[in-house]
Amino acid sequence: MASPIWLIILPLITAFGLGIVKIFSKKLLKPFLALSATIHLILVIDVVIRAFEEPMIYSLGGWDRLFAINLVIDPLAAIMALLISVISYLVVIYSLSFIKEDKSKYRVPKYFLLLFLLIAGMLGMVLTGDLFNLYVFFEIAAITSYALVLIYKRDGSLEGTFKYLLAGTLSGVFILVAILLVYLSTGTLNMARIAVKFAEVPGQLKSIILILFLTGFGIKFALVPLHTWMPDVYPEAPAPYNAISSGVGIKASLYAFIRVIYVLFGFDFIANTELTSLLVVWGVITFMVAHLMAYQQKNLKRLFAFSSIAQVGYIIIAVSLATDKGLIAGGFHIVNHALMKGAIFLALGIFIYYFKAETIEDIKGLGRSLPLTSFTFTLAALAMIGLPPFNGFLSKWLIIEAALESGYTVAAFFIPVGSLLSLVYYLRVLQSLYSSGEPKPRVDFKRPRLSLELPAVILGFSCLLLGIFPRLPLDMLGQISHYLLDSSNYINLLLGG
Amino acid sequence: MRKLYCLILAILLASMFFMAFSGLQEVDMELSNFYLETGVEETGAINMVTAILFDYRGFDTLGEATVIFAAATIISFLLPKKQTTMLKDDFSLLVHKSIKSVIPIVFILGVYLVVFGHLSPGGGFTGGVILAVIAILWTVVFDLEYSESKLSYSTKSLIEDLGALAFVIIGLFGMIAGSTFLASGQAGFYLGTPGEILSGGAIPYLNMAVGAKVGAGLAIIFNSLIKGE
Numbered sequence: 001m002a003s004p005i006w007l008i009i010l011p012l013i014t015a016f017g018l019g020i021v022k023i024f025s026k027k028l029l030k031p032f033l034a035l036s037a038t039i040h041l042i043l044v045i046d047v048v049i050r051a052f053e054e055p056m057i058y059s060l061g062g063w064d065r066l067f068a069i070n071l072v073i074d075p076l077a078a079i080m081a082l083l084i085s086v087i088s089y090l091v092v093i094y095s096l097s098f099i100k101e102d103k104s105k106y107r108v109p110k111y112f113l114l115l116f117l118l119i120a121g122m123l124g125m126v127l128t129g130d131l132f133n134l135y136v137f138f139e140i141a142a143i144t145s146y147a148l149v150l151i152y153k154r155d156g157s158l159e160g161t162f163k164y165l166l167a168g169t170l171s172g173v174f175i176l177v178a179i180l181l182v183y184l185s186t187g188t189l190n191m192a193r194i195a196v197k198f199a200e201v202p203g204q205l206k207s208i209i210l211i212l213f214l215t216g217f218g219i220k221f222a223l224v225p226l227h228t229w230m231p232d233v234y235p236e237a238p239a240p241y242n243a244i245s246s247g248v249g250i251k252a253s254l255y256a257f258i259r260v261i262y263v264l265f266g267f268d269f270i271a272n273t274e275l276t277s278l279l280v281v282w283g284v285i286t287f288m289v290a291h292l293m294a295y296q297q298k299n300l301k302r303l304f305a306f307s308s309i310a311q312v313g314y315i316i317i318a319v320s321l322a323t324d325k326g327l328i329a330g331g332f333h334i335v336n337h338a339l340m341k342g343a344i345f346l347a348l349g350i351f352i353y354y355f356k357a358e359t360i361e362d363i364k365g366l367g368r369s370l371p372l373t374s375f376t377f378t379l380a381a382l383a384m385i386g387l388p389p390f391n392g393f394l395s396k397w398l399i400i401e402a403a404l405e406s407g408y409t410v411a412a413f414f415i416p417v418g419s420l421l422s423l424v425y426y427l428r429v430l431q432s433l434y435s436s437g438e439p440k441p442r443v444d445f446k447r448p449r450l451s452l453e454l455p456a457v458i459l460g461f462s463c464l465l466l467g468i469f470p471r472l473p474l475d476m477l478g479q480i481s482h483y484l485l486d487s488s489n490y491i492n493l494l495l496g497g
Numbered sequence: 498m499r500k501l502y503c504l505i506l507a508i509l510l511a512s513m514f515f516m517a518f519s520g521l522q523e524v525d526m527e528l529s530n531f532y533l534e535t536g537v538e539e540t541g542a543i544n545m546v547t548a549i550l551f552d553y554r555g556f557d558t559l560g561e562a563t564v565i566f567a568a569a570t571i572i573s574f575l576l577p578k579k580q581t582t583m584l585k586d587d588f589s590l591l592v593h594k595s596i597k598s599v600i601p602i603v604f605i606l607g608v609y610l611v612v613f614g615h616l617s618p619g620g621g622f623t624g625g626v627i628l629a630v631i632a633i634l635w636t637v638v639f640d641l642e643y644s645e646s647k648l649s650y651s652t653k654s655l656i657e658d659l660g661a662l663a664f665v666i667i668g669l670f671g672m673i674a675g676s677t678f679l680a681s682g683q684a685g686f687y688l689g690t691p692g693e694i695l696s697g698g699a700i701p702y703l704n705m706a707v708g709a710k711v712g713a714g715l716a717i718i719f720n721s722l723i724k725g726e
Contacts, residue, residue: 005678012563013665019658023651060556062676062683067531069556110574117567124560136560143564147571181517187526197524208517 002043004051004058004071004127007081010040011120015113022109030096033112037092040119044085051078052476055483055493057129065495066190072129072494075479076331080126080255083335084248087342088119090455094346095240097451098353099151111151111238118144118244122252129494131179131189134256138175141252142168142220145245149237157236160229167219167229174216178209182264192494195263195487206265210275213260220253222309223316224286231293234305235358239349242301246308246345247338254312254334258319262484270322279320280403280411287313288414291421298359300348303425304341307384310418311337317415318399321406324481329398331477336383336391336466343380343459347373350448350456355439360429364437373453374433376460381426383463386419391466540681541688542615542697550620551703555679559664562707566661569714573650573721588638596638600631607631611708615697621704625711632716636723644720653713660710667702 014036021032050056051073059068073081092115099111117140124137146168149161183189185205186197198206219226234242261270270276287310294306311333318330350373351357351366367374383390396415403412447453466473483490532549542548550558611624632653635644671680681698682688689696 003672003677005672009665009668009678012559013662016566016658016661016665019654020662023655058677060677060679061552062671062680063553067528067553069554106574110570113570114567117563120563132554133557133560136557136564139564140560140567143567143571147567147575150575153575177514177517181521183528184521185524187524187530188528190528193527200524202520202522205517205520208513208520211513 002046004047004056004073006043007047007127008120008124010036010043011116015116018109018113029109033092034096037089041085041089044081047073048078048082057494066193069133070129070190070494071127073127074483074490074493075476076484077126079331079476079480081123083338084122084126087244087247087338090342090458091240091244093451094455097449098240098349099238107151114144114148118148122248125252125256129191131182131191131194135175135179139172141249142172145249148241149233151238154236160232160236164229164233171216171219174212178212178216181205181209191263192491195266195491198264210265213257217253217257221250221312223282223312224289224309227309230309231302231305234301235299239345239352243342243345247342250312251334251338254315263487263490266487267322267485276320276322280317280408283313283317284411284414286316287418291418295421295425300358300360300429304344307422308341310422314396314399314415317411318402321402322485323402323406324485325398325402325405327481327484328474328477329395329402331480332398332473333395335473336395339459339462339466340380340383340392343376343456343463344384346456346459347377347380350452353452354441354445354448356442357439360432363433364435365439367434369439370448373448373456376456377433378430379460380463381430383467385423385426389467391463391470394467394470537691540697540700541691542700543691544615544617547615547620547700547704551700552681555703558707562661562664562710565711565714566657569657569717572718576721576724592638596634600634603627603631607712611704612701614704615700616692621707622711625708626715628708628712629715629719633719636720641720641723650717653717657710657713657717660706660713663706664703667699667706670699
């Protein structure tokens with residue numbers, strides 16, 4: 001019976017304790033990290049199971065719910081927390097082998113310190129029910145991300161990271177000003193109290209706050225044209241960071257945006273304004289531009305960065321429909337994309353680790369040298385395209401259905417067009433992977449290490465599993481709209497009726 | 498042309514912010530009113546800023562302190578490890594001696610601000626900055642080697658880790674006492690008479706943890722930034 005606060009403070013304790021463990025023994029470092037990550041995963045599963053029986057509220061400092069910082073674990077938060085911790089766990093295990101020590105002997109401890117802070121930051125963003133607390137964890141996640149990209153200290157990564165830093169800071173400022181305006185116009189930071197008082201806020205101010213939140217979070221989850229940092233940052237970053245950032249990092253910002261529009265602004269605001277059509281059109285533009293850009297890429301990580309942007313486009317269409325079906329479809333695509341992109345980046349990391357294969361040309365012939373990794377990669381790529389029987393097919397199908405139901409026929413038409421485009425460039429990658437070539441391993445190797453291959457394989461096969469047995473995730477996702485579409489449910493949950 | 502675009506963008510943003518802030522109406526600030534009305538009684542701290550930072554919104558403070566922790570880690574890791582060239586020891590003996598005699602006073606001031614954070618203006622963050630000034634003075638007036646020999650990077654890093662851990666552990670005491678994380682008065686901790694040094698429940702100890710962490714963190718940041726190629 002762990003209390004939900006452990007989900008956030010265990011990674012923090014691990015990060016703070018790393019320096020002390022290192023003094024005692026350098027050999028203890030990796031077992032310590034693996035142990036902490038395992039305990040964390042178990043705690044998350046325990047909390048999530050209980051949260052599905054009954055949503056949980058945890059008031060920090062023992063204060064009254066009205067004035068405390070609360071953790072609110074409703075079904076959507078629980079699903080996101082589970083997703084973040086599963087991906088993070090696999091990424092931590094993968095990184096234990098993937099990240100190699102540099103001359104100064106600082107890289108490994110610092111990398112894990114920042115990784116655990118990033119995990120704490122993302123979980124904090126997802127679990128909190130307080131607007132300013134959301135910003136604090138948003139900053140932790142942002143700052144650690146900038147540094148994780150630079151962990152190899154390559155010259156090439158500096159330019160991209162600087163761009164990322166500027167974009168990220170701009171996004172932070174926008175969100176901070178939006179939170180400031182919300183606080184000044186409602187007098188509170190508790191999300192449920194804000195939702196109650198937000199109805200009295202004048203319309204013009206509301207739209208300005210919405211613009212600030214949309215631009216601020218939009219930079220982070222890479223809506224075209226706010227996406228430009230992502231393709232520049234991904235190629236130089238370590239593969240496990242790519243997996244965690246594309247899989248769950250940008251989703252945490254997306255989650256925060258969903259929370260803000262549904263709880264603060266509420267269903268009525270979305271229904272009475274043109275927000276849905278704006279976001280649907282924006283989503284279509286996002287995925288079309290991103291697919292067309294991805295088509296031109298030679299560097300694989302750049303290609304997958306554009307592919308991630310495209311998937312965000314699909315998700316934003318689904319969640320902005322403000323229907324039960326749309327939210328389920330969007331949520332399912334969030335889960336699926338995290339698994340698929342996680343598998344793809346972790347498999348790509350193995351290609352890079354053993355063969356330094358970074359472009360489409362480089363991976364020629366790897367299908368024979370790394371059969372299992374390549375198979376995993378193929379599974380995830382087919383799921384990305386949206387072919388049956390994979391999970392990507394199901395969630396895209398659900399998004400099309402939801403869009404048609406709400407009358408967005410043109411958007412629904414463009415989704416298969418986008419999938420067709422992605423078919424073209426993913427097949428090019430797969431063709432290169434299985435064509436003949438003579439890859440040169442960096443060191444002589446027989447087969448990839450299990451700790452590298454296993455996380456990728458787990459994620460890859462879960463794409464197939466979720467595609468064949470979608471009942472469980474869809475049942476779980478079926479509960480999320482209760483607290484989103486009717487914000488009074490959320491208010492009653494948090495303020496206790 | 499590019500400058501023109503930037504100008505238009507800046508004007509648009511400025512007018513949006515102007516519209517937003519001029520459209521604000523007087524509302525009942527229920528959160529801050531609650532803090533002001535019940536603060537002294539429920540937290541035992543007579544410095545309201547500290548009461549909010551370390552009791553009502555202690556979790557935010559943990560997050561903010563983590564941001565500084567991350568920043569210090571990142572800067573010390575990313576910046577070059579080569580020795581300083583820009584700062585040379587060219588102060589006279591007079592300066593060296595007087596700074597050496599000033600440092601204990603600075604130390605006392607820093608510790609005072611930290612320990613009396615719940616009674617007078619100051620607190621862990623402010624006091625920590627003053628404590629970091631000691632390491633900065635060593636670096637500026639003497640040189641980096643002297644500063645590092647007095648308090649090496651690994652020692653500062655250890656102090657920072659311990660400060661951060663202490664914050665979390667003090668928070669856990671609230672859970673052990675049967676309340677929730679970071680609870681102090683609400684967990685039944687001894688609040689004392691407001692205005693006395695032993696009051697405010699967990700607040701003074703949280704202040705000390707943050708003071709140690711911020712002081713060490715800022716000293717690491719300064720000494721890392723001062724290194725040249």
